[in-house]
Structures are given as C-alpha cells and as structure tokens.
Amino acid sequence: MPQLEASDFAQAVVARMADCSxxxxxxxxxxxxxHAHAFIREVDLSPDEWMAGIQFLTAxxxxxxxxxxxxxLLSDTxxxxxxxxxxxxARGARALxxxxxxxxxxxxxxxxxxxxxxxxRELGDDIGEGHGEPTLYHGRVxxxxxxxxxxxxxxxxSGDDEGFYDMQKGxxxxxxxxxxxxxxxxxxxxxxxxxxxxxxxxxxxxxxxxKMGRHLNRPGHMHMMLKAPGHARLVTHxxxxxxxYLESDAVFGVRNSLVVEFPKHQPGxxxxxxxxxKPYYTAKYDFRLVPSA
Amino acid sequence: MPQLEASDFAQAVVARMADCSxxxxxxxxxxxxxHAHAFIREVDLSPDEWMAGIQFLTAxxxxxxxxxxxxxLLSDTxxxxxxxxxxxxARGARALxxxxxxxxxxxxxxxxxxxxxxxxRELGDDIGEGHGEPTLYHGRVxxxxxxxxxxxxxxxxSGDDEGFYDMQKGxxxxxxxxxxxxxxxxxxxxxxxxxxxxxxxxxxxxxxxxKMGRHLNRPGHMHMMLKAPGHARLVTHxxxxxxxYLESDAVFGVRNSLVVEFPKHQPGxxxxxxxxxKPYYTAKYDFRLVPSA
Numbered sequence: 001m002p003q004l005e006a007s008d009f010a011q012a013v014v015a016r017m018a019d020c021s022x023x024x025x026x027x028x029x030x031x032x033x034x035h036a037h038a039f040i041r042e043v044d045l046s047p048d049e050w051m052a053g054i055q056f057l058t059a060x061x062x063x064x065x066x067x068x069x070x071x072x073l074l075s076d077t078x079x080x081x082x083x084x085x086x087x088x089x090a091r092g093a094r095a096l097x098x099x100x101x102x103x104x105x106x107x108x109x110x111x112x113x114x115x116x117x118x119x120x121r122e123l124g125d126d127i128g129e130g131h132g133e134p135t136l137y138h139g140r141v142x143x144x145x146x147x148x149x150x151x152x153x154x155x156x157x158s159g160d161d162e163g164f165y166d167m168q169k170g171x172x173x174x175x176x177x178x179x180x181x182x183x184x185x186x187x188x189x190x191x192x193x194x195x196x197x198x199x200x201x202x203x204x205x206x207x208x209x210x211k212m213g214r215h216l217n218r219p220g221h222m223h224m225m226l227k228a229p230g231h232a233r234l235v236t237h238x239x240x241x242x243x244x245y246l247e248s249d250a251v252f253g254v255r256n257s258l259v260v261e262f263p264k265h266q267p268g269x270x271x272x273x274x275x276x277x278k279p280y281y282t283a284k285y286d287f288r289l290v291p292s293a
Numbered sequence: 294m295p296q297l298e299a300s301d302f303a304q305a306v307v308a309r310m311a312d313c314s315x316x317x318x319x320x321x322x323x324x325x326x327x328h329a330h331a332f333i334r335e336v337d338l339s340p341d342e343w344m345a346g347i348q349f350l351t352a353x354x355x356x357x358x359x360x361x362x363x364x365x366l367l368s369d370t371x372x373x374x375x376x377x378x379x380x381x382x383a384r385g386a387r388a389l390x391x392x393x394x395x396x397x398x399x400x401x402x403x404x405x406x407x408x409x410x411x412x413x414r415e416l417g418d419d420i421g422e423g424h425g426e427p428t429l430y431h432g433r434v435x436x437x438x439x440x441x442x443x444x445x446x447x448x449x450x451s452g453d454d455e456g457f458y459d460m461q462k463g464x465x466x467x468x469x470x471x472x473x474x475x476x477x478x479x480x481x482x483x484x485x486x487x488x489x490x491x492x493x494x495x496x497x498x499x500x501x502x503x504k505m506g507r508h509l510n511r512p513g514h515m516h517m518m519l520k521a522p523g524h525a526r527l528v529t530h531x532x533x534x535x536x537x538y539l540e541s542d543a544v545f546g547v548r549n550s551l552v553v554e555f556p557k558h559q560p561g562x563x564x565x566x567x568x569x570x571k572p573y574y575t576a577k578y579d580f581r582l583v584p585s586a
Contacts, residue, residue, distance in 0.1 A: 002306075003549050004375075004379070004545065006376055006383060009372040009375055009379070010372065010376075011364065011521075012372060012545055013371055013372040013545070013581055016505065016541070017505050017506055018506065019507070020506035021506065022504060025504055025505075028336050028338070028342065029505060031332050031335050031336045032332055032336075033371055033372065035328040035329070035331055035332035035335070036328070036332075036370065036371065036373060037373070037376055038328055039324050039325055039329075039365065040373060040380070041375065041376070041380065042324050042328070043320060043324045043325075044380055044384070045321070045377055045380065046377075046380075046381065047377055047378075047381055049321065049378060050368070050373075050374070050377045052362045054362070054365055054368065057350065057353075057354060057364045058354050058357045058362070058364050059354075060354060061350060061351050061353060061354010061355050061357070061364075062352075062354050062355060064354070064355065064359065066350045066463075068349070069349045069351070071350045071351050071354075072347055075343070075347065078306055078326055078329065079302040079303065079305060079306040079326065080329060081304045081328070081331065081342075081343070081426070082297075083299055083303075083330055083333055083334070084333065084338055084339075084343045085340075086297070086298065086299040086302070086339055087299055087333070087334065087338065087339075088339065088340055089336055090306060091334045091337070099351055127515060140332030143468055157329060161489060181406040211313070211318055212309070212310050212318075212319075212322060213309065213310055213311065213312030213314065214309050214312070215311035217322075235351070239427050244462050248499050250311070252297065252302060252305055254304070255296065256296050275483035283402050
C-alpha cells in the first residue's frame with residue numbers, strides 16, 4: 001500500500017468522498033480540508049499545539065447556550081462573519097450589475113444578540129425610555145429605484161447605555177422591537193444613542209483576543225434587520241459617528257456608508273411632533289433593498 | 294476610512310495583532326486566519342452555509358464530555374490528527390538525519406480512547422481474558438542503535454472482540470494496562486486479537502461522514518504508548534494484517550511498518566511458557582525509540 005506523507009493526507013481525505021452525492025457539500029469539504037491541512041503544514045503544528053486547539057474548540061462549544069453563541073463570537077472576531085457578509089453583498093451586486101438604480105444599503109454582521117420574537121410596536125413608539133439618551137430614528141425604505149417599500153418589517157435591537165444587551169442581563173427583552181414602515185415606506189421610532197461596548201470577554205474567545213493583544217470593543221451601533229416580500233433580507237447596523245473604536249471594531253463590521261451623524265437637539269418639539277423636555281438626538285437613515293433572488 | 298473588501302479582511306485581522314507578544318501564537322493565528330479566509334472565499338460561502346458550520350461546531354463541542362471527544366474524532370476523520378503525527382515524525386527524522394542507526398518506529402494517532410491511570414500489570418499477565426481470541430504480544434524496545442530500553446513504560450489499550458472500548462460501555466476499565474519492559478528491554482503480555490470497528494457515529498461527526506459518503510470503520514489494532522526517560526514518547530498502534538479496512542482506515546492512521554502478522558497457533562505451550570488449552574495468536578513487534586529533544 002502506498003504510504004501517505006504529510007503533503008498527501010489532504011488529497012487522501014478528499015478522495016474518500018467518491019461516494020458523496022451532494023456536490024456542493026463535497027466542494028465545501030474538499031476546500032476546507034485542503035486549506036486546513038495547508039495551514040497545519042505551513043506552521044508545522046506540534047502535538048501540544050494541536051491539543052490546545054482541540055481544547056479551545058471544545059471549550060468554545062461548551063460555552064454556548066440558548067443566549068450565548070461563542071462560535072459566532074469567534075467567527076465575528078476573526079473577521080469570518082464579515083467576510084461572509086461581504087461575499088453575499090458582492091453576489092447581490094453582481095446580480096444587479098446590468099440594472100440601473102442606486103447602490104443598495106450595505107450589510108454588516110448580525111452578531112450574537114438577535115433574539116427572535118421581539119414585541120411588535122407602533123411607528124413613533126419609544127422603546128428606550130429610561131435606558132439612555134433619547135434618540136429619534138427615522139427615514140425611509142425603498143428599492144434601488146427609489147420605490148417605497150410599504151409595510152416592511154424592521155427589527156431593531158441594541159445594548160443599553162452601558163453597552164449590555166438584555167440577553168446578557170436576564171430573561172426580559174429590552175431595547176428591541178419590531179416595527180413596520182407605513183404605506184410610503186417611512187419609519188420612525190425612539191430608542192437610545194447606543195454606547196460602545198466590549199464583546200463578552202469571559203469565555204475562550206475573550207482569552208484568545210487578550211492573547212492576540214487586541215481590545216474587545218465595538219463602536220456604538222443600532223442593529224436593524226429589514227424584511228419585505230420580494231426583497232432580500234437586509235441585516236445591518238447604523239454606527240454612531242462620534243463613537244470610539246469606529247476604526248478598530250472588534251468584529252470588523254464598520255462600513256463607511258453605515259456611519260451616521262447623531263445631531264444633539266435642545267428640549268422642544270422633535271421632528272415627529274413629540275414634545276421633549278430634555279435634550280435628544282436624531283439619526284436619519286434611508287434604506288435601499290435589493291430584489292430577492 | 295478605507296473600506297475593506299472580501300480579499301482584505303484576513304490581512305485586517307492579522308494587522309490587529311500588532312501588540313501580540315507571543316510570536317509563535319501570532320504566527321499560528323495569522324496562518325489560520327489567512328487559510329480560513331481563503332477557504333471561505335474559494336467556495337463563496339453563503340450565510341446559510343456559514344450558519345450550518347456554526348451549528349455543526351457548536352454541536353461537536355456539546356457532544357464532548359469526560360469520555361467522549363468529538364473534536365478529536367473530527368480531527369481524526371479529516372486526516373488532521375495523522376498530519377500532525379506525520380509532521381512530528383518528520384521533525385524527529387530531521388533531527389536524526391546526520392546520525393547512523395535504524396529508522397525509529399512510526400507513530401500514529403492516539404485516538405479518543407486513551408484513559409490515563411490504567412492498572413499496572415506484570416509482564417506476561419493476561420488483560421484480555423474472556424473478551425476475545427487470546428493473543429500473546431511480545432518483542433523488545435530499543436533505541437535506534439539497538440540498545441535495549443529497560444523499564445520502559447508500555448501503556449496498551451484496545452476495544453473488545455465486538456470493537457467497543459470500555460469507556461463506551463461504562464465506568465470499568467477493561468483491556469487496558471501499563472507494563473514495563475525488563476532489564477533487556479523485553480515485553481510480553483496477553484490480550485485479544487482486536488476487531489475492526491466503527492468510530493462513534495451517533496454525533497455530528499458521524500452525520501458528517503455519512504454525508505461525505507464514507508464508512509466509519511477502522512481496521513483492528515492494538516494501541517501502544519511507550520515512555521522512557523531520555524526518549525521521546527511514542528504513540529502508535531499495531532495493526533492486524535488480515536483485518537478489513539486496512540486500505541481505508543476512517544482516520545487515515547495505517548502505516549505500512551505497523552501492520553503485523555497475527556499467526557494462529559493450535560493449543561499447546563505458547564512461546565512464553567503458558568499452557569494454552571485453546572487456539573491462540575501471537576504478535577511480535579520490536580520498537581525503536583528516538584532520543585528526547
């Protein structure tokens with residue numbers, strides 16, 4: 001029997017998939033194996049280092065539960081999640097390449113704090129009261145030709161004024177809701193001006209980041225997920241323009257077109273007619289969705 | 294701020310390690326990130342496929358407990374463990390390249406069934422009684438110049454005649470023991486002729502192998518781990534020459550030099566003087582250890 005050398009093992013694993021009937025799965029596994037083996041050969045990985053890797057992956061899986069997803073955090077902090085977002089966006093752009101119209105809104109990472117089933121609220125409602133500095137979010141959702149997307153679902157979520165998400169604190173949903181645009185595609189709601197915050201640092205990924213010599217912080221941002229029939233789902237953030245860490249987001253999520261001014265206003269009548277007795281901020285952003293594939 | 298494109302993210306992650314003070318860790322992480330991103334770009338991974346990967350890794354971590362190591366099984370079945378073994382062996386060979394002497398014994402995977410603290414037994418003891426076909430294992434441990442390694446620790450373990458390891462069945466150790474070579478480096482013990490068996494298929498790795506179109510089987514083998522002061526630890530197997538699956542071991546562990554004849558003998562006096570009332574097998578193998586680094 002021919003003996004396998006270090007450079008042969010990847011091909012031997014790939015050859016073992018001769019009976020695989022799922023071509024896409026086969027393609028993904030073959031590429032994964034090829035690159036994983038190339039990495040290990042390139043660094044001449046020792047058995048002790050291999051075992052440290054096994055223990056790290058095991059601890060990462062075991063840190064996960066219903067409200068903590070340490071593998072998504074690993075993917076986020078190694079730039080993998082944002083790479084997948086960028087590839088998806090590039091596919092969308094290629095599909096639209098021969099059409100006129102405006103550029104669609106850029107996507108960014110979903111992150112580990114999306115909690116399905118947020119309460120449905122009415123346009124103009126305040127979901128941030130008591131949690132930080134009041135901010136009116138408003139704008140319009142259209143397609144890339146400027147046609148309004150009526151009744152578009154808009155899921156929003158953020159951390160509190162100290163940077164903690166509800167899921168990190170307990171069982172009660174906070175600072176998250178689902179709105180719908182009106183017949184003209186307009187949306188408006190009140191929440192807070194989000195603070196920068198560190199990603200969870202008490203697990204294996206936190207230890208990895210520390211060893212890499214990296215900080216754990218993300219710039220302040222409001223998560224938004226937009227869904228409407230006939231349009232591709234958009235998962236994105238609005239980033240606070242004066243936030244620290246915009247240039248070194250721990251998860252590489254910042255896109256220039258998503259950085260938004262949050263002008264401060266003195267007490268008085270807000271653009272939506274609400275009478276404010278204390279200072280407040282506004283953040284205006286228009287979204288452009290692409291057709292679903 | 295310059296905007297990162299798909300091909301830029303890996304370098305951005307690497308650049309974030311400017312303050313990393315552990316050069317080897319930095320080298321490993323940089324290579325890992327570079328290859329992980331190259332894999333994802335090469336297959337143009339979709340968000341749904343990424344999420345399937347996150348869920349697979351999470352389930353793999355959560356399948357692990359004190360006696361089940363699903364990530365080692367993943368590493369084994371993707372040829373990664375054997376690659377690490379082969380690299381280690383190649384480093385050893387390079388270190389010995391300018392010395393005379395015989396080739397050292399080849400290593401193979403440790404696998405997930407090593408259980409530290411096996412009982413110490415005397416040379417010639419039978420640890421297999423009642424579990425399968427009796428087999429006398431015997432031979433000598435030397436260095437690469439033929440000098441005996443006296444009092445070498447020899448940990449041995451195997452599955453039973455149906456291919457199950459003790460850890461898969463319960464809390465009682467079975468078919469594993471620690472011996473020591475005598476003053477001339479000789480060893481001998483009785484156990485069974487190991488059967489081929491499937492790696493555990495009831496977890497995420499089993500599902501992956503099925504989807505890859507692969508069988509789960511390993512050819513029959515006796516695990517051996519040799520430790521002696523002044524010598525590098527050797528983790529290896531003896532493979533049963535007439536076993537099925539020698540050409541398609543699910544973990545790619547077979548080395549030609551580790552495939553051993555198991556001749557069958559009629560009842561009578563065995564080479565160690567034991568009087569056998571039923572047929573038995575013998576397996577003779579001499580080990581050559583390399584000096585520790």
